[in-house]
Amino acid sequence: MLRVEGLIKQFGGLRALDGLEFEVPERSILGVLGMNGSGKTTMLNCINGLYHATEGAISLNGNDLIGLNPAQVFRRGVGRTFQVPRVFSRMTLWENLAVPLLSIKMTRRDKDALRTKWLKKVELYDLRHNFAEELSGGQQKLLELARIMVSEPRLVLLDEPFAGVNPSLARLLINVIREMPKETGCSVILVSHDLTSIYELSDDIIVMHEGRLLAHGDAEAVKSNPDVIEAYLGA
Ligand SMILES: Nc1ncnc2c1ncn2[C@@H]1O[C@H](COP(=O)(O)OP(=O)(O)OP(=O)(O)O)[C@@H](O)[C@H]1O
Numbered sequence: 001m002l003r004v005e006g007l008i009k010q011f012g013g014l015r016a017l018d019g020l021e022f023e024v025p026e027r028s029i030l031g032v033l034g035m036n037g038s039g040k041t042t043m044l045n046c047i048n049g050l051y052h053a054t055e056g057a058i059s060l061n062g063n064d065l066i067g068l069n070p071a072q073v074f075r076r077g078v079g080r081t082f083q084v085p086r087v088f089s090r091m092t093l094w095e096n097l098a099v100p101l102l103s104i105k106m107t108r109r110d111k112d113a114l115r116t117k118w119l120k121k122v123e124l125y126d127l128r129h130n131f132a133e134e135l136s137g138g139q140q141k142l143l144e145l146a147r148i149m150v151s152e153p154r155l156v157l158l159d160e161p162f163a164g165v166n167p168s169l170a171r172l173l174i175n176v177i178r179e180m181p182k183e184t185g186c187s188v189i190l191v192s193h194d195l196t197s198i199y200e201l202s203d204d205i206i207v208m209h210e211g212r213l214l215a216h217g218d219a220e221a222v223k224s225n226p227d228v229i230e231a232y233l234g235a
């Protein structure tokens with residue numbers, strides 16, 4: 001369970017996060033909606049240690065994540081993807097998936113089984129000896145997700161996974177993301193502007209506005225919330 005309490009992030013005079021509070025139970029997907037600049041990426045950056053929160057508490061299964069750097073947060077079981085995928089372009093796909101396993105104690109055979117499993121899930125196994133730079137942008141997003149999942153994270157942070165991805169790869173991504181919590185027990189925070197995918201995948205949804213929660217609930221509650229309709233959906 002991820003717990004975020006009273007999270008504040010100040011950039012000089014700008015309060016990008018203003019007292020955020022929410023929880024993500026195990027095996028569940030939290031969808032995050034919000035207009036550009038509402039603080040979604042800043043919130044992910046605070047959770048994974050790229051930014052230090054100005055105030056507030058963040059804990060995963062009771063362990064405090066505040067003050068840790070991204071590598072330390074990763075070792076506590078938090079994986080992250082980025083709006084523009086960050087793959088190791090001059091490495092093969094197979095080598096890409098070795099990187100997060102370097103610091104994990106496991107037999108070579110078990111590591112190879114995990115790499116095979118996740119490359120097959122994202123339908124890139126046949127390309128495993130290709131360089132990552134040869135992949136399309138959408139395939140690089142799938143590779144980045146597979147690279148995170150081999151480390152068997154407890155919490156997965158996905159920043160705009162569907163942006164710039166063609167519809168058939170987006171469908172594959174949706175199916176992989178949907179299965180992840182059931183299959184591995186992880187929880188997921190899914191930031192996306194794609195309302196259909198958010199409604200389809202999320203157990204719970206938060207809508208952010210100027211660094212605060214505008215609404216919190218399931219898809220039906222969010223869709224019918226008058227503040228959301230006025231401020232975000234515009235209809
Ligand atoms: N490193 C930074 N320094 C200064 N201001 C920042 C920094 N990062 C984000 N901000 C500001 O914080 C606010 C929230 O930005 P953030 O990128 O978190 O929004 P977002 O909801 O992810 O937007 P988008 O949907 O466009 O990705 C914005 O006003 C942004 O300009």
